[in-house]
Amino acid sequence: MGKAKQKHRVRDSATGRYASKQKSLPKTSASGFNGTLNLEKSAPALRQALLSWYGEQGRDLPWRRSRDPYAIWISEIMLQQTQVKTVRPYYQRWLAMFPTVTELAQAEQQTVLKAWEGLGYYARARNLHKAAQLIVEQHNGVFPREFEDAIALPGIGRTTAGGILSAAYDLPVAILDGNVKRVLARLVALPQPPAKAINRLWQLSEQILDPQQPRDFNQAIMDLGATLCTRHQPSCLLCPWQPHCAAYHQNLQSELPMTESRAPLPHKQIGVAVIYDNDGRILIDRRKQEGLLGGLWEFPGGKIEPNEAVEDCVKREIKEELDIEIQVNDRLITVNHAYSHFKVTLNVFNCTHLSGEPKPIECDEIKWVTLDEIESYPFPKANGQIIDAIKEQAMQNS
Numbered sequence: 467m468g469k470a471k472q473k474h475r476v477r478d479s480a481t482g483r484y485a486s487k488q489k490s491l492p493k494t495s496a497s498g499f500n501g502t503l504n505l506e507k508s509a510p511a512l513r514q515a516l517l518s519w520y521g522e523q524g525r526d527l528p529w530r531r532s533r534d535p536y537a538i539w540i541s542e543i544m545l546q547q548t549q550v551k552t553v554r555p556y557y558q559r560w561l562a563m564f565p566t567v568t569e570l571a572q573a574e575q576q577t578v579l580k581a582w583e584g585l586g587y588y589a590r591a592r593n594l595h596k597a598a599q600l601i602v603e604q605h606n607g608v609f610p611r612e613f614e615d616a617i618a619l620p621g622i623g624r625t626t627a628g629g630i631l632s633a634a635y636d637l638p639v640a641i642l643d644g645n646v647k648r649v650l651a652r653l654v655a656l657p658q659p660p661a662k663a664i665n666r667l668w669q670l671s672e673q674i675l676d677p678q679q680p681r682d683f684n685q686a687i688m689d690l691g692a693t694l695c696t697r698h699q700p701s702c703l704l705c706p707w708q709p710h711c712a713a714y715h716q717n718l719q720s721e722l723p724m725t726e727s728r729a730p731l732p733h734k735q736i737g738v739a740v741i742y743d744n745d746g747r748i749l750i751d752r753r754k755q756e757g758l759l760g761g762l763w764e765f766p767g768g769k770i771e772p773n774e775a776v777e778d779c780v781k782r783e784i785k786e787e788l789d790i791e792i793q794v795n796d797r798l799i800t801v802n803h804a805y806s807h808f809k810v811t812l813n814v815f816n817c818t819h820l821s822g823e824p825k826p827i828e829c830d831e832i833k834w835v836t837l838d839e840i841e842s843y844p845f846p847k848a849n850g851q852i853i854d855a856i857k858e859q860a861m862q863n864s
């Protein structure tokens with residue numbers, strides 16, 4: 467293959483191979499990437515550069531001041547899919563409420579869900595609770611040091627286990643969260659989307675990890691991804707890995723990692739009922755344990771069928787789910803919310819209870835509550851907006 471032709475293709479700097487499908491990628495930079503990244507050879511320099519940058523620029527995060535495996539575990543779970551600034555107050559409050567594994571294990575699930583309210587991905591809270599009980603039963607209340615034991619706990623995958631074991635016990639266990647995937651994909655100019663090269667990325671993360679300082683190294687690479695090697699406009703000129711970075715040398719840092727085109731998220735239209743009884747109390751129900759938002763409370767309702775009027779949907783769903791008759795009144799609020807795999811629009815109506823004793827047909831429990839009592843139940847985020855609208859309406863009416 468002629469030189470001129472090669473110049474326009476992306477080279478995988480760890481293997482030296484050229485990618486076969488590169489139409490979407492730009493030409494290499496004039497600065498010229500003149501070699502492959504020999505990770506074995508470059509690893510010591512990469513480690514040293516990263517660790518010395520981390521020593522000067524690393525973020526001061528509350529969980530980094532702790533060596534308590536329990537506190538570190540909590541932070542790792544909270545940080546999944548959630549930004550540091552959101553996690554900070556939750557982390558502090560959580561440790562004040564449940565200072566030890568044993569206290570978490572002994573808490574009521576509803577208390578645990580309430581403490582998690584607003585953080586999203588509620589399976590994380592349910593799994594933390596279950597895992598705490600297992601740690602008490604099987605590991606004397608101490609987070610296990612063995613990788614196999616850690617990964618056997620609910621809610622703990624490979625990268626979370628690596629994050630906890632390296633941070634808490636300074637064990638050389640690699641991590642591969644979203645930030646690390648992006649940094650490594652750029653470092654070697656990965657010629658395919660990370661999702662298609664997971665094994666390869668794990669291998670890279672293991673090879674590059676500093677066996678002498680795994681705790682600091684893993685924290686440092688996460689910081690690099692969070693602060694310099696960001697998704698948009700990475701700050702390559704400040705980056706300790708710039709001299710070794712294939713993406714930088716090929717001027718591809720803004721194009722990598724490659725992305726897969728995704729189908730648009732499905733959008734569900736939901737009819738929701740805020741049902742009042744004669745005493746002004748409101749009906750809420752607790753979702754089944756299994757599935758999305760399991761164990762949380764909500765206002766009853768369900769999916770609008772094709773060609774169905776939203777008021778008819780609300781009436782039908784309430785009959786099917788609770789076996790009661792209601793009158794559907796005015797629209798209270800419309801709430802749009804996006805989950806990871808779909809979007810919803812909640813069409814919320816004020817309703818009046820007409821007849822029938824509500825039964826928990828499609829849920830675990832139902833309750834009539836006053837507006838003051840509602841605050842003590844854990845609700846999903848989208849329902850929080852409904853509660854605010856109910857309060858505002860109550861204030862206007864009074």
Ligand code: SF4
Pocket residue numbers: 649652653694695696700701702703705706707708711712713714719
């Ligand atoms: S040089 Fe740029 S693209 Fe490469 S690792 Fe550093 S910030 Fe990321």
